Amino acid sequence: MKKDQTKRLLLRAVHDLVKEKGCIKMTLNDIMERTKLSKGAIYHYVKSKDELLGLVLMEKLNETNDRFFAKVSEGKKQLQEPLDEITQNVSFIEEPSEVTNQIFIYLLSRQDNPQVKKILKQFYEFNINLSKNWIHSGQENGVIDPSIHAQKTAELFVLIAYGLRARSAITDSSFEFTANDYIKFMEKTLKRGEG
CATH class of the missing domain: 1.10.10.60 (Homeodomain-like)
Incomplete structure (x- = not known):
């Protein structure tokens, strides 16, 4: 303890x-x-400051995962409440000052360091695996179409999220595709099977 x-x-x-x-x-x-x-x-x-920063990134995902599966464990055969646990924090990916965005961009800038590259790879794989598990959970509970390819969809969602994070560090201009559009895209993609 x-x-x-x-x-x-x-x-x-x-x-x-x-x-x-x-x-x-x-x-x-x-x-x-x-x-x-x-x-x-x-x-x-930890072995370094960078590893500590990577753990902060992982912790944010773990918190989301815990909230997601807490909703799933309530036994309701619906997608919206568990999905809300994922999407409620998505708007932060457009905020350059948000801590996890600062860490993400900082670590990307140091990816020539083998230890940092390993941290980034672990974070990416962890992100993909959680996303895939969320999709599988929805499929197992009959609220996401089983024909949706979990790996590809998880990779797409993470790719878009990473792109939004990187864009927030590059410019503060307004754009047509925002975090809210990303949330709607996720919901539309995943709700196809919800009855």
């Missing part, structure tokens, strides 16, 4: 520090000061 509490403390501190200082300016000393943990205690959990 203490290990989980310490990990949560670390992730919360990193999240808050990125919000306050940004990824580049945040240091291990900042994290140590905020958490009151020693360098050794932090390195017990």
Whole structure:
């Protein structure tokens, strides 16, 4: 239990520090000061600042996944409530100041580092697998058409989300295709089988 509490403390501190200082300016000393943990205690959990940043990204997805499956476990044979758990946080992918977007762009900028490349690959695969599991769950519960190819659809959804994240870092211009359009596209794609 203490290990989980310490990990949560670390992730919360990193999240808050990125919000306050940004990824580049945040240091291990900042994290140590905020958490009151020693360098050794932090390195017990991770090998680097980049790995901590990757864990913050994963944690956001885990929280969404937990909410999604909590709705599924209620036993209702419908798609909307579990899907709402996924889409309620989608609008943040257009906000350049949102912490996970800052982390995502920062890590992309450091992808020439093999450790960071591994973190990004793990995040991508985790994202795809969760998306695929959500689709499979809907298919198993009879609310998503079984003919929808879960892997391809998951990859498409993640690709669009990553594109929206990257675009938010590049420009603040307005666009025709927004996060709300992405949500509608996801709903339309997945609701085909809902009766």
